[in-house]
Amino acid sequence: MKHPRTSVTCLFMLLCMCSTLTLGGLPGTDRTAPLEDSWQEQIVSPQPGWSKSKDGFSAMLVLSDEPDDVLQSWTTPSGAVPVRAADSITRGVPIVAFVFFAGCAADDNGLCNASADFIIRRPDGSEYESFGDRDLWKGRPAPPEGMLRLSAEYVGVIIEPGDPLGRYEVLVSVHDLNSGTTLDLKHAFTAIDGDR
Numbered sequence: 001m002k003h004p005r006t007s008v009t010c011l012f013m014l015l016c017m018c019s020t021l022t023l024g025g026l027p028g029t030d031r032t033a034p035l036e037d038s039w040q041e042q043i044v045s046p047q048p049g050w051s052k053s054k055d056g057f058s059a060m061l062v063l064s065d066e067p068d069d070v071l072q073s074w075t076t077p078s079g080a081v082p083v084r085a086a087d088s089i090t091r092g093v094p095i096v097a098f099v100f101f102a103g104c105a106a107d108d109n110g111l112c113n114a115s116a117d118f119i120i121r122r123p124d125g126s127e128y129e130s131f132g133d134r135d136l137w138k139g140r141p142a143p144p145e146g147m148l149r150l151s152a153e154y155v156g157v158i159i160e161p162g163d164p165l166g167r168y169e170v171l172v173s174v175h176d177l178n179s180g181t182t183l184d185l186k187h188a189f190t191a192i193d194g195d196r
Helices: 008-017 037-044 067-074
Strands: 020-024 051-054 057-064 088-090 094-102 111-121 127-141 153-158 166-176 181-192
Touching: 051 181, 057 067, 057 166, 057 181, 067 094, 094 111, 094 127, 094 166, 094 181, 111 153, 127 153, 127 166
Parallel strands: 088 181
Antiparallel strands: 020 153, 051 057, 057 094, 094 153, 111 127, 111 166, 166 181
């Protein structure tokens, strides 16, 4: 079930009520430090599949089963960004795909125009859900060079009792529409039964 962008206050209530949804994001906090060294390295030195960089534009896809902790850390100016990535998820527990990015190109007014398309695939390769043209950073001031941002929107999923167990894949195409640069990211998670 798709939902329009929501406020942060009702974000997790909606997450618990729906199998698949788009979550409204926060207008990211500037991060230059104290970003954990490993995260800085991962976006500067791309990792296979889930972190890429091209022509000065970088993006990183992170899956987390503790989305409230990610958002709280991100909005706490004095804290680092201790994102605990999830490789597996138990049925009924939300998993959220966050996109961190840097280096979107500014237009003549100094604004970024960046979007993201999300596709989630079932273990058999069929499409579970898709969310096109999500707001990565549209019509917002371009972050200073080297500054990391959290996308304005992100996607959450809850694997329900009728959904198959196994390896799901999250595919994200991140588009810097001002520069014409696209980065294709992917990350997988395994859905397991809660009785294990």
